[in-house]
Amino acid sequence: MNSNPEGHGNAQASIPSRLESRASRWRRPMGYLLAALGAAYAWSVMSAPIDSTQGIIQKILYIHPPLAYGAYLGFVITGVGGVLFLARQREDLDRLAVASAEVGVIFCTLMLVTGPIWARGTWGVWWSWDARLTVTLLLWFVYLAYLLLRSFSGSSPRTARFAAIYGVVGLVLIPLNYYVIEIFGSRSMHPENLERGSLGDGMGLPFLLGNLTLALAFFYLLILRWEVEAQRRLDDASTSSGA
């Protein structure tokens, strides 16, 4: 990947960039794979055993944690994309950061919707100020603010810089917030982790498929959104040049 040393300031690199075209080529095959995996996932969730204590509601397990991983992945890509954009002045990485923030917010929103449904069924309340829940909610606000910052300041190189800096703040907040949980998180209602054999018989496969499917869905949406952003910049460039 060339770092485009002349690309400082406003000098327009080609849109889509080489990285973007390369990513785009992966999108269609990923879509087919996603359709196939999605079907297998749906089937495995339906045929998974019903939990003896929680009942049918436990099946949210197959979607809730994978959504969380997607959300965090999105936020990390936003932060790292922003840092690389600042360091190397590559606008395609800024476009990646926007795309990733939006997809991450969608995943995070879905997680925050599925969580209370599950909580109502098992904890008996829609919402508890559980440490992990609170931290994720705050992170959701950070990335909503990121998107607001972008939409309030229009599309300009300055917006991209501001957003990149804010993305870095979001990135450092993730470990910081987990540090807060570590210190004050004794009230947590979330299990410590799922891996240590806490999944019952027949629940491993749908959980694994859920993770794979949603990870694939994440990257599919990310690339799609990235393409849209590139197209949008292209349109902006052509209208502003008076074509």
Place this chain on the structure above:
Amino acid sequence: MNVALAILWKDLVSEWRSRDRVMAMLVFSILVAVVFYFALPMLRPEELSALAPGLLWTAYLFSALLGLNRSFALELENDALAGLALAPGNRGWIFLGKAAANWVLISIVQILTAGVFALFYGIDLVPALPGLATVVGLGTVGICAAGTLLAPMAVRTGFREVLLPVLLLPALFPILAGAVEGSGAAVAGRPIPFAALQLLLVTDGIYLIVAFLGFDYVLDE
């Protein structure tokens, strides 16, 4: 370094001449204290004083937002921000100067606000003072570091007054968690938990570093 001191001095002098920012923040904080009294009429006085550290930090946060917004809104007049950006040397020093000035002004307001809260909610401030001062001082470093980084972004968008709280508040959760924990211990006469101080120090350090390095891109014209 000289740049930082020059900017600190400039901000303090201009505030001394008008005193409007400190007055606005102070009046606002006192109003918040009064609002809490009316918002929580069902509580007995001793219950209110147990809540006081949380209420105090709510007042601190909102008045700090007011002051931080103003600190850069002022620089927009006559394009002073562009002038600042032209100052020679690393822009991180400009950040430090602005952040230090904000810290001084916000701290003055906080000391006076703490007095008002102590009066209204019956807190015995004198024994709590060393602990409370440490926690509040450290917490405010974090607020000023993050706020001084984000305020110049917020003031240059179309929604300047609205955007700063939206950007800043979710970033201040680690500060708030540590500060409320520490202040509660100080007011209750307990020793301040080390975890709270550690959290404040780590968060302050990280925000100071991010802001020092990132300010270059925020001020860039």
